[in-house]
Each structure stands twice: as C-alpha cells, then as structure tokens.
Amino acid sequence: MIATEAMPQRVQIPLAAESLSEDRIAYLERLVRQARTAAAVFTQFTQEDVDRIVKAMVLAGLEQAQPLARLAFEETRLGVMEDKVIKNMVATEFVYNYIKDKRTVGVIREFPERNLVEMAEPIGVIFSITPITNPTSTVLFKCIMAIKTRNAVIFSPHPNAWRCCSEAVRIMYETALKHGAPEGVFSCLESHTLQDNAYLMRHKDVGLIDATGGPGAVKAAYSSGKPALGVGPGNTPVYLEKTADLNTAVTDIILSKTFDNGTICASEQTAVIDDEIYDLVLKKFEELRAHICNAKETELLARAVIDPETGFMQPTAVGQKATDIARLAGLSVKQDTKLLIAPIQGVGREHPLSVEKLFPVLSVYRAKSVEEALKVCIDVNHAGGLGHTAVIFSRNDEVIRKFGEVMNAGRILVNSPGSVGAVGGVYNDLAPTFSFGCGTGGGNSTTDNVTIYHYLNIKRVARRTQGHMWFRVPNQIYFNMNAVENIRQFPSRSTIIVTNPALEQIGHVDLVRRCIPEGTHVHVSVIPDAEPEVKVVMQGVEALNFYKADQIIALGGGSVIDAAKIMKLKYESPEADLEELAAPFLDLRKRVIQYPTEKINRARLIAISTTSGTGSEVTPFAVLTDKERGRKVTLADYSLSPDVAIVDPQFVMSMPKGLTADTGIDCLTHALEAAVSSYASAYTDSNAMQAIRMVFKYLPIAYEHPRDEEARCMMHNAACIAAMAFSNASVGVNHALAHAFGARFGVAHGRANALMLPHVIAYNASVPTKFLPSPYQKGYIAHKKYATIADLLGLGGHTIEEKVQNLVAATEQLLDQLGFPRSIADLGISKEEFERAMPDLTKLAFDDPSWRSNPRMPLMSELADLFWKAYQGRGGAKVAPGTQEQSA
Amino acid sequence: MAMVAVWLKIDEERMIQALQEAGEKLDSVEGEVALDFSSVRRIDPSALRAMEELAGIANDKGVKVVLRGVSVDVYKVLKLVKLASRFSFAS
Numbered sequence: 001m002i003a004t005e006a007m008p009q010r011v012q013i014p015l016a017a018e019s020l021s022e023d024r025i026a027y028l029e030r031l032v033r034q035a036r037t038a039a040a041v042f043t044q045f046t047q048e049d050v051d052r053i054v055k056a057m058v059l060a061g062l063e064q065a066q067p068l069a070r071l072a073f074e075e076t077r078l079g080v081m082e083d084k085v086i087k088n089m090v091a092t093e094f095v096y097n098y099i100k101d102k103r104t105v106g107v108i109r110e111f112p113e114r115n116l117v118e119m120a121e122p123i124g125v126i127f128s129i130t131p132i133t134n135p136t137s138t139v140l141f142k143c144i145m146a147i148k149t150r151n152a153v154i155f156s157p158h159p160n161a162w163r164c165c166s167e168a169v170r171i172m173y174e175t176a177l178k179h180g181a182p183e184g185v186f187s188c189l190e191s192h193t194l195q196d197n198a199y200l201m202r203h204k205d206v207g208l209i210d211a212t213g214g215p216g217a218v219k220a221a222y223s224s225g226k227p228a229l230g231v232g233p234g235n236t237p238v239y240l241e242k243t244a245d246l247n248t249a250v251t252d253i254i255l256s257k258t259f260d261n262g263t264i265c266a267s268e269q270t271a272v273i274d275d276e277i278y279d280l281v282l283k284k285f286e287e288l289r290a291h292i293c294n295a296k297e298t299e300l301l302a303r304a305v306i307d308p309e310t311g312f313m314q315p316t317a318v319g320q321k322a323t324d325i326a327r328l329a330g331l332s333v334k335q336d337t338k339l340l341i342a343p344i345q346g347v348g349r350e351h352p353l354s355v356e357k358l359f360p361v362l363s364v365y366r367a368k369s370v371e372e373a374l375k376v377c378i379d380v381n382h383a384g385g386l387g388h389t390a391v392i393f394s395r396n397d398e399v400i401r402k403f404g405e406v407m408n409a410g411r412i413l414v415n416s417p418g419s420v421g422a423v424g425g426v427y428n429d430l431a432p433t434f435s436f437g438c439g440t441g442g443g444n445s446t447t448d449n450v451t452i453y454h455y456l457n458i459k460r461v462a463r464r465t466q467g468h469m470w471f472r473v474p475n476q477i478y479f480n481m482n483a484v485e486n487i488r489q490f491p492s493r494s495t496i497i498v499t500n501p502a503l504e505q506i507g508h509v510d511l512v513r514r515c516i517p518e519g520t521h522v523h524v525s526v527i528p529d530a531e532p533e534v535k536v537v538m539q540g541v542e543a544l545n546f547y548k549a550d551q552i553i554a555l556g557g558g559s560v561i562d563a564a565k566i567m568k569l570k571y572e573s574p575e576a577d578l579e580e581l582a583a584p585f586l587d588l589r590k591r592v593i594q595y596p597t598e599k600i601n602r603a604r605l606i607a608i609s610t611t612s613g614t615g616s617e618v619t620p621f622a623v624l625t626d627k628e629r630g631r632k633v634t635l636a637d638y639s640l641s642p643d644v645a646i647v648d649p650q651f652v653m654s655m656p657k658g659l660t661a662d663t664g665i666d667c668l669t670h671a672l673e674a675a676v677s678s679y680a681s682a683y684t685d686s687n688a689m690q691a692i693r694m695v696f697k698y699l700p701i702a703y704e705h706p707r708d709e710e711a712r713c714m715m716h717n718a719a720c721i722a723a724m725a726f727s728n729a730s731v732g733v734n735h736a737l738a739h740a741f742g743a744r745f746g747v748a749h750g751r752a753n754a755l756m757l758p759h760v761i762a763y764n765a766s767v768p769t770k771f772l773p774s775p776y777q778k779g780y781i782a783h784k785k786y787a788t789i790a791d792l793l794g795l796g797g798h799t800i801e802e803k804v805q806n807l808v809a810a811t812e813q814l815l816d817q818l819g820f821p822r823s824i825a826d827l828g829i830s831k832e833e834f835e836r837a838m839p840d841l842t843k844l845a846f847d848d849p850s851w852r853s854n855p856r857m858p859l860m861s862e863l864a865d866l867f868w869k870a871y872q873g874r875g876g877a878k879v880a881p882g883t884q885e886q887s888a
Numbered sequence: 889m890a891m892v893a894v895w896l897k898i899d900e901e902r903m904i905q906a907l908q909e910a911g912e913k914l915d916s917v918e919g920e921v922a923l924d925f926s927s928v929r930r931i932d933p934s935a936l937r938a939m940e941e942l943a944g945i946a947n948d949k950g951v952k953v954v955l956r957g958v959s960v961d962v963y964k965v966l967k968l969v970k971l972a973s974r975f976s977f978a979s
Contacts, residue, residue, distance in 0.1 A: 039963045044930045044961050124968070183933045625932035 012357060017440040020451045028199055032125060034184035035152035035204045039124040041182040042150040042350065047105040053179040054096065054148050060175040061092035061140045064858030068136040068171070072164040076132050088136035092353040094425040094432040095144055099452050104149050108458070121457040122150040124207040128202045128548065129221070130384030131213045133263035133319065133358060135161035136168040138212055139432040143172035149455040150510025154206075155188040156197055158213065161256070166190075173542055192218075197581035201226060217441075222443060229454055230444050231436050234265035234416045235356045235385025237377040239403060240281055241370065241394035242274040248415060249393035253362065255608070258338050262359045263319045266389040266411065266422030266436060270344070270363040270380045271354055272373045277506050278366045282341065290339040290362075291322070296341040297331050298353065304329035304363060306352040313357050322360040347379035370399055374406055381407055386441025391418045399512040399559075410437055410447030424449050428549035466774055471683040472638045473618050473724045474607075479647035479717055486646065487515040490604060492551035494521045496544055498564040499555040500529040503610060508651055512555055512608065522546050529556075531625045531632070532563035534578070540567040544603065551604045554642070556653075557663075561607045562622040565640045574597040578624065582633040586852060595637040598634045610651040612702075612715040613663025613750060615670065615723020619646035632743075634849075647720045657703055660715075661818040662750030664699040667691065667719040668814075669753040673732035673788060674725035676764055676782040677853040678774040681738075684729035685785075689721035689792055696793055696810065700817050732854035733845075737866055742845035743839055745829060754820045758808045758877035759869040761786060765804040766880040768856030782855035782881070804879045812874045821875025834871055841867055897924045903931070907938040910953075911945045919952070922978070924955030931965055939966075943974035954978050 020028075061068075067083035103109070109118040126146060135157060145151045145654045157165030166188040173186040189196055197217070201209050201224035209228040211221035218230035218769055240249050256267050273281050282292050292303055305325060307319040317325055322340050324331040333340070344363045347354040353363045367373035381390060390407040393415050394400050395717055404412050416427035424430030430449050437446035437454075446454065454541070478486040491647055497515055499509055505528055525543050527536050544552070544567060554564030573596035584593035607617035616622075620638045671691035675685050694714050701711035737760070738752035747755075767785040787803035790796075795810050797803035821827055824834060842863045843849075858866075869877065894913050896905045901938045910923060931939075946953045958966070966972040 034933075037936055037969050040965045041933055041936065043968065044962055328952065 020171040020199055022105070023294075025199070028196060028203075031154050031187050031189070032200070032205050033741070035125040035154055035187060036621050038182040038184035039122060039152040040153065043122060044184065045105065045180075046151055047103055049180060050105060050148055050150060051100070052180050053176050053291065054099070054144055055178040056659060057147060057175045058092045058096040059145055060171055061144070062089060064168075064171050065092065068140075068168050071167055072136045072161065075164050076135060076161050076319070078133060079645070079722060080258075083260035083305070086136070090138060090426070090432060090860045091137040091141040091434060092144065094423075095141055096805050098425055098432050099144070102452060103146075104452055104456060108456075117461040117463075119459040120149070121459050123455060123457060124151065125205055126151050126153045126210055126455065127203075127206045127210040128196075129155050129197065129209070129213045129217050130155060130157045130165055130541070132158035133265070134212075134260075134434055135165050139165050139168035139171065141434045142210065142212075143169065143176070145452050147176055147181060150450050151207075151455055153184045153187075153292075154200060156192055156200070157188065159192070162191070172806055180449070198224075204690075206739045208455075210435065210455075211768075217671070218443065221312060222445075224413045227445075228275065229435065229437065229446070229450055231438060231442070231450075232266070233268075233356055233384055233442065234388035234436075235269050235354075235380055235383055236266055236389045236391060237380035237385070237407075238268040238271045238391040238418060239275065239373055239377050239393070240271055240273045240397050241373070241392065242276045242279070242726055243395040243399075244393035245395070245415070246277060246281055246284055246393075247364070248780075250281060250288060250416040252415075254285070254288055254339055256288065256419040256421070257362050258322070259361050259417075259419050261319045261321060262357065262361075262419075264419035265358065267358070267419035268362060268391055269348070269385070269419075270354055270365060270366070270376075272365045272367050272376045272380070274373060275366055275368050276372070279366075282364070282781065285339070285341055285397065286339070289334070289336050290341050291331070291333040293331070293342045295343075297329075298344070300331060300353040301325075301342055301361065303338060305357065305359065306355065308352070311349055311352065312355060313359070317361075320359050320360045320549070325359055325361060343365045345459060347376060347383050353743075354380060354383055363487050370402075374402065377403070377593070378406055380407065386849050387438030387444065387447060387501060388436060388442055389413065389422045391416070391419055391421070404613055408441045409440070410439055411449070420800055422449075429741070430851045448721060461697065464775065469679070469681045469728075469776060471681070471724075471728050472620070472641065473727065474642050474645045476643070477618065477645045477647065479720065479721065480713060481649055483646050483648040484512060484515050484608060484650070484853075485551070486644075486859070487606060488510065488517055490551065490606065490644070491517060492520045492604070494547045495551040495553060496540075496547060496784075497522065497524045497547045497553045497555055498540060498567065499524065499526060499558055500560055501526055502529060503556055503560075506654065508610065509555040511650070512553060513775050516553075520551075521547065523549075527560065527563055528846055529559065529719070532560050532566065533625050533627050536625070537563055537566045537570065537624065538677055540564075542571045544568075544571040545603070546764055548595050549603050551606065552607065554607045554617075556611065557609065557611040558616040558623075561609065561616035562624070564605060564607065565622040565642070566635065567615075568603055568605050569595075569635075569640065571603060572596075572601050574600065578635065581635055581637070584849060585636075587638070593640070594638045597639075604644065605642040605748070606644040606646060607646065608646040609716070609719070609735075611655065611663045612652050612712070612719040613666035615667070615726070617642055617647065617726045618720055618723045620627045621727075645720065647716050649709065649716045652716050653707060653709070655706065655761070655820075656718045657706065660703050660706065661752075661820065662748050663719065663820065664695060664702065664715060664749040664750070665677050665754045665757070665820070667715070667722045668699070668725040668811075669734050669738075669750075669757055670731060671695065671718075671722040672757070672761065672789070673734055673854075674722065676731040676785045676855050677726075677729040677730045677732060678772055678777055678855055679853045680785070681729065681776065684725040686724035687721045688729070689789065691718045691725065692789055693792055694718035694721070700814065700833060703818055726864075730849045730853035733851040733858050733863075734761070735797065736845045736848035736854075736858075737852035737863065737870070739848050740841050740851065741870075743844065744841055745827070746829065751820065754815050754818075755824055755870045756866065757815070758812050758874055759813060761804065762877040762879045763862070763866060764855050765800075769862065770857040772852075772854065772857040777855075780855065801879055808877050812877070822875070824867075824871040825873065829871075829872070838864055889932045894921045895924065896921070898928055900928045901928065902932050902940045903928065903935045907935065907942050907951050914949050917949075918953050920954050920976075921922075921946070921951055922954045922956055924956045925962065927961070928962055929959060931962050936965070936969055936971065939971055939975075943971065947974070952976055
C-alpha cells in the first residue's frame, strides 16, 4: 500500500461583484425582488395548495422527461441520453413518492409525549447553482422541493447546460403558475458570470444558497457568509470482500459506473478487491464487456484522462463513453466495451487514476488482507472523497460494520451500486436526492441527502411540561410506642445491629435484640457516636461479609443510620466508588453518576431512629466523613433509603432537653424548607404542613416535659413526616447557611438552623432578586405558602405580609421558648472573627447544594446579608413591605 | 387632529382596482385614508405591486394610509416584502 499524498487544491471562484454594470445590478435586483414577493405571497398557501401544485409539476416533469434528457445530452454532450431520462424520472416520480405525504406547511411533526410540535417556516428566496453533469434532473428536483416548501428559487445553471436547464425551469414554472403558484416563484439567470453569482450569493434577501456544482462553486457559496447547502466532490471507494456475491457486485458496479457514463459523483472510483477473489472478479468484469488494462494501457489512460498539472480528471473525459475514452488514450478495445478497468498499486499523486473519474474508468487494487483493503479504502476516501460515498460488497457483518466505522462518508452503501444507490429510494430507503451533503469532510454543513427538510426552517413549539414528580419513601414505616416489635416479622439468618456505645449502654440494643426472631445469628457492631468515617464504614462492611449478613438494623441517630446505609451500599455493591457517587448534580433524575444496580449481596436495612430530627430512617441521604482527605461526602440516592423504618418513641424518651430542642428545630426547618421548595408537590406539602403543625404544638411540651409520652411520640412522628417531605422536595437556603456556619464554628446542626430560620422565612417571602428555574411551580409562591402555614397555625393576619410576619414572630417565640441563643453574637463569636470568616462562609454556603431547591436564588451578597442578620439576632427579621400581593 | 376623509372597503376579488381607486382619491384627501382589509384573506404579487404604488403616491402627497382589519397572514406578507412600514394599521 502506498501512503496517500496531499491532493491538489482546486481553484476557488472569485467572489468580487464590483465589476457589475448598473444595468446588470438592476436586472439582478429585479429577480430578487420578484422572488421575494413570490416567497412572501407563498407563506399564505396551505398544505393542500402546495401538494396540488407539486403533483402537477411532477406529472409535467414525467411527461417532459425524455425531451429534457435529449436537450441536456445535445447541449452538454455528456452522459447517456437514456440514462438522463431515468434521472429525470427519478427526480420527479421517486422524489414525489418520498415527499407526497410529508407535511411541509404549518405543523409538520408532533411529539405529544414530549409536548413538542415542529412547524415549518419557509426560507424565502433560494439561490441555486445547478451542475452540468445532472442538469435537468437537478432543476426538476429543486423546483419540486421548493414548491413543496413554499420557497422561491433563482437558478444559475452551469453555462454549458443553460438551455436545457432554463427549459426545465420554464416547464416547472409554467406548470406551477397554472396551478396557482405565485408569480415569480422561479427564475433563471439569462446568461451569467461569476460576478452575478457572487452578487446574488451575498444579497441580503437571499436566504439560502443551494450549490450543486463544482468545488469552486460550493466553496464560494460557503464563503459568502450566507447559509448554504453544498455538495462536495466524491472519490468513492468500493470494497469487494471475499464473501461478497460476486455476480451482484460486478453487475452493480458496471451499472453504476456506466450510468450516464459515470457522471454521478457517487459512482465507484476505485475497487479494492480481496486477493482471494481478485482474478475471478476481473474475469467476471471482462465477461460483462469491461476491458482490463495492462500496465502500459493504464499508463496511457492516466496520461489521457488526468491533468498532470492539477492531478484532477480532464474535463474533456467527463461523461464520455468507454470506447471514446479508449480512443482518446490510444487504446485498442472492443466496440462493445462498457468500462475500462485500470489496476493500480496505490493511492495518491504517484497513482493518477486513484482520483475521482466521472467517466467509465474504474481503478482496481488487489488487497492481501481485510486490513490492507480497509486502509486502501481509507486512502481513497481521503484522496478527495471525504464525506461523500463509500460502497462495500460483503456478507460478513463484522467487516461491514468496520467499514462503516472507518469510512468518512455520508452514504455507506452495502451490496448496492454507488451512483443509483446514493440517489436514494431505488436500492435503499435513503431520501431521493440530486444533492449529496458531504459533511465537514467535504466542506458541507450536512451529510444528508438534501431533501425538503433542508429547504425549511423548522420551528419547535415547546410547551411547558409538567415533568413528572415523585414521592418515594421506604415501603414500610412502623410508628408509635412499641413499633419495634414489628422486627419479628422479618426473617433473617444473620443480622448485624449497627449502633453507638451509649445506646448499647442504656439497654436500647437489648430492646431490639428481644424482637429478633429466634435462630437468627445476631452480631452487634458498635461505632463511634459521630459522623461516620470511611474507615468505620469499611470495618462494618467487613463484618457484614464475615457474618454473611442478610439484615442490618441501624439503631441510632442520623450518624448511625447514615453509616449503615453506606455499609449496605458497599456490602451489596463492593465496586461502588463513594467519591464518584458523591458527584454534584442539579436534578436527581438527570444526574451523571448512576448508583449501582448490580448487587452481589443483599441485605434488608431496618432503621430505628433514636432522635426526633434528622428523619434519616426514611431519607435517601447519607453523610460520610473522609478524615484522610479532610472532607465530607454527601451521598444521595433513593437506593440508600432504608427498606423498613421504625419510629418508636420509647427510644427518645430519655433525650436531653438540648438535644430535643436542636433536633426538633432541625425537623421544623426540614418541613418549612420542603414546603416552599421549588420541588414541593401536593404530596410533600401534606407532609410538610402536618409536621409544622405537630412541631409548633408538641415541641415545647416535649422540651418542658421530656417524659410526656404523647409529645415525644408526636415529635418523633413529626421528624419522620418532615423527612418524607424533604426526601422528595429537598431543603433550601437555611440548610446551606447552617451547614457552612456549623462546619466553620463547630455549632450543632439544629442550633445553626435555629439562628438562621426567622431571617430565611423573611428572605424567601420577599420578591427575589433572582428567580430560580422552577418548572414545577406556577409563579413565585413562597410567600403564599408561608401565609398558608400561618393560617394552619391560626396565627391571624389579613394580608399575606401580615401572615408571614406572624409566622416569623411565632418561630422566634418558639426558639425563645426552647432557650436557643438569639444571635450568633450570643455564642461568643466576636464581630471581627465573624467578619474574617465571612468570605469562607458565603463561599461554603453558595457551594452547598441545599439551596438549589430554594424558591429564590441567593446571591453571594444576600448570603452574607443573611449571615449578618443572624449575627445581629432575632427580632429584626422583617418581610420587605409592599413587595408582595396584599391579599391572602 | 387627522380627519378620516376616505374610507374604502377592499374586496379580495377586485383588490387591484380598489387600490387604484384609493390612489386616485388621494388627491382630494386631507389627513388619512382608511382601507378596510377585513375581507382580504390572501394577497397576490399583483396586489402587492398595487399597494406599493399606493404607498408611493400617499407618501408624495403626505397622506397617511391606514389599513384596518388586516389578517395576521396578510400582515406577515406585508412584513416580508417590507411594505408594512409604509402603512399604518388599525384593528
């Protein structure tokens, strides 16, 4: 195989329009104005109007297929008259068959499941360059497409095909007019220069350039600054793999390469043939009247048909018969020779016949292996045919797939002829076309077979979608006193109880053990009473593996339950990468990282909460501390949710007052933030509102009277109910602030929440500086939600503002009642220290994902302002007056 | 204050004539001419030419031409051929 050398550059058409006379400019302006008016008038036409006109044009084109083919042949002296008739018929009948039922006016496609409708907008005026090789068929095709899409076209045919093209335009125009098309919808330049083309390509009222022509015209079109469709040059490799049906392959290649004497740019240029079948293939070619050139003949042929200066084919050879080309080259061939076959040993300038040859000359290459064959095909593809067409004959799916992978071609045709196959609609289901998009490889904007959709601006009418929401909680929740007894119903061979030392000491673990069915092996894994560390979790996983556990009972507060969730994850899916799973996300359903679904172990997780705040027994969250790296990892996925939650107040009866207050306010913050969250739904609202009511009623009692069973029970349930709300609606800016402040100053989470809460209610109830995208909510409703909560609590007030203010006051009163510090300053943090911490605090809070579901988007300055308000203390939280609707 | 001196109903069937008549009446008009387009569903190239002429005459004579009841489709055509800016519109 010979490496490909750089192919020569073709000459670019100049774009200068300065030399045009005033008369010529006036003429061109008239054409454009006329087309613009026609296109404007055309916008009023219905689908039925255009379909009626199109049908009439197609019938006229079919009727005139032969006269137009004859005219084209006589004028251009290229190709085969009979084949040009076929081309004209394909350009009309086949194109019609493809487009007749397609909508191109108004709504063209509907996607009800996506709430999306596509509508058509015509382009307006199209400036169209048509080629010498397929002159009338291209005009017929473009006229039909233009009418179907309600566009006007100004044609600029190749100068040596002007008569036949202008006649085709005339026939199409008159037929269209007769059937109601607007006057001026088609026009054809009466003789033209490159300057005319340049002027029209840059005209402000020309919407699109459709350049089907030589590379110069295509390049000029793309260089004009206008949207353009252009076809690139071809150099189609065809690979005959040893499993191919050789009779089909040889016949198809001859058919393709001799069709209109090879003028279709998708026709095969170099056949790469497997060594095993090479001789047989050539014999079959010969039997079907191909002439196989010897080395001397190949050299003579190359000299005759390839320009030694440019390396491109000689224009005089284009579209000529094989016998005429043989004569031109001084070869002696039989009179009935259809095709000249020239063996080559490589691709590139040293092998002149390896380039595009729009005449019946086919290069052939003998390949010793599939690998070599594919490499030569790549060389041919890169020698001037990028993006165009490639052909393979094979029955080996693996080779076909590989060929498809390595060829850069808009059309990769399998077991069918290149030219007629690429046109589409005959050998395959490609869109019938006379304009082949060649992608960026060919300097084009598309790899498609150009069709009606390329003549349209497609508008998407996207209706607001009420994305489906969710409400996911553990499927079994047992609550109220002695709910722990329900553990009896869960059979287990081996159970691990994860807990902390204090709970073991006060007998809670024994309480649980007594409920585990007899015969179950039980192991207690005691972990420190702190946020779980990676090391601790991995030790737990070792225990799970050692005891081959099928059940985990997490008995404790948020830390213990979180640890158990992660142990279960790593036990069931050891490959789970915690670092990766903690990757940030905006929408749970669209997150980049997916949690593992393949499990090598399975264990039921039963969570028994011993505090009334985090609600970790029902949440899909878990926080892990990575001490080695000095960071926290937050995991969030519904697969982390425990399988069973037990909300039994006997485990919280002995909670100290401070912990009761802290966890109770954490619970209230969960509920308040879930209620105004942008992910709030009727499902989460019902939980959030209920939890808020329970907290306001029972938290003060549980705080003042820790042994009050009803108050403890209600608060324990409230924490779980609030957690169900925020598991599905998430939290908000209060948590972002509390996380940052708590981490920076070592303040308990509930306490940090309490310091921010009244200020955040006032903040969210005011008109936001910035709204957050919130497809689930109708307008901004946070203030109304707070007012509803105030009504629920019976706080009074006539206007929304009054009600929100009353909610703020009630919250402050509750915090006072629970003995919370009134300000950050009350914690003994100096103003200077707080000021120094402020840049870190605002950065941390802004990076915290909690606020992503907050109803208003916090600016950094607003976060700082909220911190300062919390520093100064309660009593100052005011809803900005006059900024919200006044009626409740 | 401009006074409506002429009010003409434009019939789609004889649109060009009606527009020409409107053009002829511009001589005797002070203020503005109102053309009722409410029965015009479609407009063709020849009618557009007539409208362009009318706009030219009105401009020369300093008369404002108000088109009433123009349909959205016809309005879009006038916009595409850049004629919309040469008329006033009223519903």
